[in-house]
Amino acid sequence: MTHWIKILVETNECAAGRLAEALEGLGAIAVSITGEGEPLPAKRQPFAKHLSRTSVSGLFEPALSIDTVSSFIKAIGDNNTNIRVETIVDRNWELATREQFVPFPISDNLWICPSWHVPPKPDVTTLIIDPGTAFGTGYHPTTALCLHHLSGLSLHKKRVLDWGCGSGILAIGAYKLGADSALGVDIDPQALAVSQDNAERNGIHQSIRWVTPEAVATTTQFDIVVANILANPLIALAPMLKHYTAIDGTLMLSGVTRPQTERVMAHYRDTFSFDILYRQEWALLVGRKRPVLPT
Template sequence: MPSSAGGYSLPRAYPPHLSGAGNYRCTDPQPVSGWLQISVVVAQPAVKRAVEVMDGLGAIAVSRESTAVKEFFDEARSKDHEWDEEKITGLFAADTDLSVVCGHLKTVLGHQTTPCVQALPDRDWELAGQEQFKPIHIRDNLWVCPSWCQPEYPDAINLMIDPGLAFGSGTHPTTCLCLEHLTRLNLNGSTVLDWGCGSGIQALAALRLGASKAIGVDIDPIALDTSRNNAERNGVGSRLRLMFPEQVPSDLLCDVLIANIFAHTLIDLAPTLEQHLSRRGTLMLSGLLKGQAERVLSAFGSRYTFKAEQRDEWVLLIAVSGV
């Protein structure tokens, strides 16, 4: 919805003191609560320039997302995503001079660019985020519960896991599929290897379900720190070892191996994962879409007979070594 001044797109609920023609600066002498969200859709190679403009003009945060209807999760991408077209969004203080920000964006990106501006009310974002996460019943007596919630069934197995930077809060279909299958296994006295452990949720569940020890492996130090903290919170810190892939002993064998990671990574890691699974051990592979399953299966060869469990478009592949 272009405005009468500068071609900026303003929502109908925009504050009156910011919507006058040619006047995009906050005129209220009192501090203004809330934020301004300014977005532009740009094609490569202008993405980095748009990010630099917003960052240079004082954006508190800048996010990037693809405008494509469908994304492909099976491609290894560089840290610079290089999507063909992206939506760049900057979060600014409410008293930001819109004419400066939008003017610079149009100068750098071209006058055909139409920034979209939205006013966001101030709120307790920590509380708002917490409200989105409630206890999740996985199966039988296994629950995943954020620390700010009181477990609904105190006598159940409650994994206290807070959503964070490391993957694995119990909400994603692949996480749920893996956790559900763990409840079906007899884990008493077993050794479990969680490759790509993220938050450590799979390893922690295995330990709470009877495994004697677990090993969590990840390339991300934040994931390892998060797993360590979650293990302490759940009372299993002494039974969980955490390490980077290069630290895994070559002779390490496990009874259950879980790898909930991308399909192309599973394919690349197939020889390594097979090396660490004991004879008649259980192999659990997830993080892949239904259309990627055949390629993952072919990477592990005829030594395994797999069965598949599916939720939405996501798949868990399960096999027993040597059977």
């Protein structure tokens, strides 16, 4: 008899994004965020600002080590984090996954929608993204921050570079929002394959290139460079990302927590002026590349 394991974690809202990312990293087939025992209305995911208690659930295959997952969750949660385990018997895993993913807005002019749903607002730019093995479905605060900022930019005739593209969601979003071109870069071949699949779902698979870092021409520059990874890689990549950003271009750095912002910006401030946007404990650093002044 087929069964699946569902882990439900009740925590504070600020920790929800971190726990959702952890469940994905531990192998969850699907992850969802709910508030006060009920699924959040689409308009409030992933920006549930006012919920004091939030639940995060993950669906796992039956071979899951519950003790391992529980220990990991307790280590990153708060003192009031509660964990509940449920067994889902005789349910199709794909159906169980689909029930947890619903369309939701990133902004007034951008929605995320799984392929099994009809886009709720056909007159609004919609990204068709399914949960998969690569990071980036739009639910995590860093992805949402990047998409929300992109949706407010004028992308006409802009060239966009998505470094560490994961699922390809940021490059796909930029292109569908009007960018002239988009290039997705990742060191993981599986991420590049997932990105191509997502581009096909969105009908733009011939419009975006997905490549490994060594395939990016060193002479190329971009109007907008996005890197949603982690603080230490952003620091290590600083010379490269600075080089690929055109003069007066925009650099968007995320995957950074509030305490890490100054440390990351210190490696870019010689070239960029920054604004910082926050969502929960995460930050998006938005830099403008200054012209080189004559000496």
